[in-house]
Amino acid sequence: METSTITFSSSSSPPPSPSPSPPRPQAAPADLDAVSLGRLSANLERLLDPAFFNCTDADVVLAAGGDDAVVGVHRCILAARSNFFLDHFSSLAANPAGKKPRLELADLVPGGRHIGRDAIVPVLGYLYTGLLKPPPQGAAVCVDDRCSHQACRPAIDFVVESTYAASGFKIPELVSLFQRRLSDFVTIALVEDIVPIVLVASTCQLPDLLSQCIQRVAESSVDSRYLEKELPAETFAKVKELRRHLSPHESDEFILDPEHAKRVRNIHKALDCDDVDLVGLLLTESRITLDDALAIHYAAAYCEPKVLAGMLKLESASDSANVNLKNESGCTPLHLACMRREPQIILSLIEKGASVQEKTRDGRDALTICKRLTREKDCNNKLEKCKERSKAYLCIDILEQEIKRNSFVLERQLSDEVSVAMPLLADNFHMRLLNLENRVAFARIFFPSEAKLVMRIAQADSTEEFAGLTSANFSKLKEVNLNETPTMQSKRLRERLDALTKTVELGRKYFPHCSDVLDKFLNEESTDLFFLESGTPEDQHTKRMRFSELKDDVNKAFNKDKAAVAAIVSSSTSASSSPRGDGKVRHGSKKARLSR
Template identity: 40%
Template sequence: MLRSLLRANQWQLIAAYCLHAVRSLFNLSSDASVSEGRPKYLMTDLVPHWKVGFEAFNDIRHYIYTGMTKASPPEVSTCVDDACTHDACPPAINYAIELMYASAAFKMTALCSVYEDSLVMFVDYAPVEDVIPVLVAAFHCQLNQLRSYCIQRIARSNLDNVCLEKEIPDELSSEIKSLRVKSNQESEANTNEVDPLREKTVRRIHKALDTDDFELLNLLLKEYKVTLDDAYALHYAAAYCNPNFFVEVLNMGLADLNLKDARGRTVLHVAARRKEPAVMVTLLSKGAYASETTSDGQTAVAICRRMTRQKDYVEATKQGQETNKDRLCIDVLEREMRRNSVSENLAMSSEVMDDDFQRKLEYLENRVACVRLFPSEARVAMEMAGADTTTGLSVLGRKGLSRNLKEVDLNETPSMQATSRQLRLLTLLKTVHSWALKGTRNLKKM
């Protein structure tokens, strides 16, 4: 009994010591300093490869107190996409990475293993783009099993070499490429031959984009038979380049901004993952289709919502500060989607209105078919109705206008066509009404 009490007290002392140590180390303020003779450290110094937030600190502290993990806070581990089940959305993955980095940094092996197992499950369901940060985390934390699992998943995917080289350490990128070469050799796959000169030119174009070298970009496009579309230059610039330079490239007018890359993504889809408002606004103003979907059915706004944590979306904007980019990007895309929806509804309403006009005009024209035989009577009737007789008679005199209502006159804008139809309907209505007041004397003579 005494031994068990001593052991319990010993564990309480160890827990208290660990908590005291963690409290002295975890300082979420921006300035490292010495307070009361004890040094304080920045979390960015302790965990240099990832940002560890206050929620993750609380989860680590809870584990130290109780020896158990708890459910992740939804505000930092779930996205704002209502259609998402949050099984493997980016916020869920990123929060698990955050906890894994923190537990690995403080040598909490058991806890690190828990989050490693969680990330293994995420890798099975997540889009391949979201596996990249998991692989990088496994690399930095020296978790070989998770690292190998991620490499296998990426090697089997259609993730292009440009993405591998830009977002993954060289050691890992080379390993993935080697696996792909080996897999192709074993399966004797017929791969398309790559033109070395063309490939070299594409890389030079990407290099010019990286360095914001507009002159070099123009020179390469003139010297070699490679276009911006061939190099997926807008996709590349939207993902990796300075937003101002992206606008310059877009303003050249030499690329199709709705072109889909080998993975079925438009430039707007790529920009949605980066969440850069300036890039999105420019694309939309130039005619990018917000309703366009990826090969797996995702629109740009769905991608953006799935990339955004609830905490970042509902974060209140302080007076005098800009709205956070997460919320701003979603708002911009949703406004564009609503605008497109209104335009589609108007187009549908226009079709319905055309049918309605057709029926009304046929009915009224049948009633005033004799107007062309009695123009003087028509003039009097219209004057009584207060209609413009000159315009009205010319409109009434157009044979077969209602029959050809849905034909398009290339010399007229939609608004002009709508005005013409309204005028014709109004003229017919006024004429019929006026004649009704006169008793339709001339119609009875026929």
């Protein structure tokens, strides 16, 4: 920090002069002006900080709502710096004492409902200080780490909102600056991200920028239905006409098949009215399917979540609707739902089978789309207690969880295949399969008819069988077939294991007492019991005696299961033959069934 030196002189004899020293460089007047203006700007900028001493006398109200929807301003400063605010404040009627005038931004300037706090504060700060500050941290960058942030949607939205504010407040130098930035975005941004630039150029009457946007959109392959829905009618007509000039040999779908286009429009109009039943009727009467009309795409982009859920439940949807179908732009319904950032629609599509791995033509998957539309500021804000999370945050969370689930399922499938293929882990699998084979083989000996029925229900008779009853057959499971790859063998053994497991489960369900006898036998007895002719005469006699006892246990268990089934049948029969005192109820139920 520099200090000034003050010297005093006298009229008497002057003191001896010291040796001469080089003169100190003095600041030029221009530098002093810059320092003074910089200090003044920094001080005035503090007036827009809500944490600073609040002496505002007017409020600018944003359309977004919430705690950040009000920006306090000073009428004297804005009126002195802007003719727009001077005229506006001068025309205001006198307010009651202590009540600040409120300026509703949505009604004050064209496009005011699109302006957010992060965009309007720098524009107002320019009127206060004469300097344009950069956007707040995280307000103009997305959450995708792989994005360069040169033309991602948050960067475009910030400049678009600033352009609305500068144009509405009639600050031509800022409008010219923002227009140049938007022009740079048009050349490098994605076409769907140019739509907000088209809207601001049309609203703020920027013809050069609008012409540049129309040229870029017309040269793209973006679906005409999307453009018709998003762009102003006059702008869409120009894009459509320019496309015809650029591609004279490609006929428009409306000219190629006007009847088909009419039916598609009727379906879309029914969706606009949230009438799912009418959509089903139109699909039934016409030869158009949901895929032909891109109805799932349309509902995912523009309809309420309940409408899309109803669409997916239509009978025609189960046969014809492909939730991974791509439109002319290479987007699936899930991609469009991510562009809209609607978590309920994203969840409905994923539950119906939409793939999060599908990519657009430019290589973006669903999660990338969501991340590049979401501001870093929104995701970095700490969640307050009892405060609802933003839709953008929920969309990213849903997609990340689905990706983790798919990864887990894939790893599990791979680990199962590896466990069968690896020699060190295969023995456990093979022993389990052999035990099931033995159990089913014993069941077929004890209860041949019942076991055959259960195996047919479980489709175990359609898979390749391995002989059980002896551990010697364990080696047969490991035999190598030169015409069978390890993957084929794994699949074959897995199918057999699943079929036998289902057989045992069905046996436990329908024959519980018999299953208990099998469990006891497998835990206590040896498989050699069924080879009655082997061993010494004494061993054969012992085996026959034990086998007779086992047969008695089996018969008792079977009689118990049979008695239980008979009791169930008897109770159901008595219920059906009950007195006719409740005949009216049954008659009414029958009538209701017939009416259905």
